């Protein structure tokens with residue numbers, strides 16, 4: 001059984017008191033998040049990502065459908081049982097949400113106090129958590145004396161205090177610079193690998209997904225439009241919105257403006273060849289051109305690496321006898337996904 005299971009989940013926000021329309025924030029989501037994985041959710045602003053995670057830790061109540069976390073059906077659970085269920089779910093936020101009037105130590109102490117953990121035990125646990133996130137020397141500091149990355153590390157320590165099995169991260173690196181983002185992502189990977197905690201990560205940045213997620217779901221207008229292992233989704237995105245996200249990181253086919261500029265410099269026929277690990281190698285493709293006396297030049301694209309596996313989209317300009325070019329394109333199609341660029 002998956003750690004998190006959503007079935008037919010809808011969330012409709014009623015019109016505000018000032019009028020307006022009701023908003024369908026989540027529109028029929030089925031989702032399984034397996035124990036031990038890092039699951040990324042991407043989508044543009046307003047797609048419903050935050051609402052989805054707020055439903056998982058019952059900060060919002062689903063209008064329809066069921067949500068099961070760690071074997072407990074949280075939809076319809078009374079508030080006192082929800083409080084217990086929430087101890088098993090940690091959460092971190094874009095703006096860190098630390099108590100500014102409490103020290104680092106007392107921020108991390110807070111969930112333990114709420115859970116009624118005795119003082120001595122609390123002290124040992126906080127020391128352990130601060131050591132894990134590398135902030136032992138900052139225990140007596142206040143949040144405004146810390147950098148963004150340090151604040152998020154406090155957020156992570158606090159979220160882990162009650163030893164949850166699930167950590168929800170809502171745009172947890174969006175307020176950080178690229179280098180600090182990598183540090184926080186490395187810490188989240190340790191949380192997953194060393195502590196075995198399942199992580200659900202919401203982001204609009206594909207780089208975050210590429211760096212640490214195992215699987216990814218793409219949301220649009222309250223629905224999941226595509227999901228799968230990160231390599232599969234990045235190397236062969238199916239939905240136009242997924243393609244747009246992937247293109248922020250990976251060159252696919254050149255857009256119209258780029259194509260016009262390329263055509264001014266290259267006279268040949270353009271084809272884009274998509275190389276996948278499972279498909280034919282580059283050498284098989286290139287030797288086909290060489291064998292038929294076709295001059296080829298790489299004009300656009302590149303090779304990407306995700307979790308140790310490579311893929312790429314290369315646009316080539318081909319010049320040679322037209323019949324030979326046709327035959328070469330047909331032969332290459334047997335090894336790789338090839339498309340003529342019009």
Ligand SMILES: Nc1ncnc2c1ncn2[C@@H]1O[C@H](COP(=O)(O)OP(=O)(O)OP(=O)(O)O)[C@@H](O)[C@H]1O
Nearest residue numbers: 013023024025043044045046047048049050051052
């Ligand atoms: N409390 C609320 N009351 C009314 N509408 C809401 C509420 N919370 C969210 N919504 C609406 O639900 C839709 C989904 O919002 P949500 O915040 O989940 O999207 P998101 O993908 O997380 O976007 P962002 O990245 O901007 O946070 C939006 O149309 C939003 O305006």
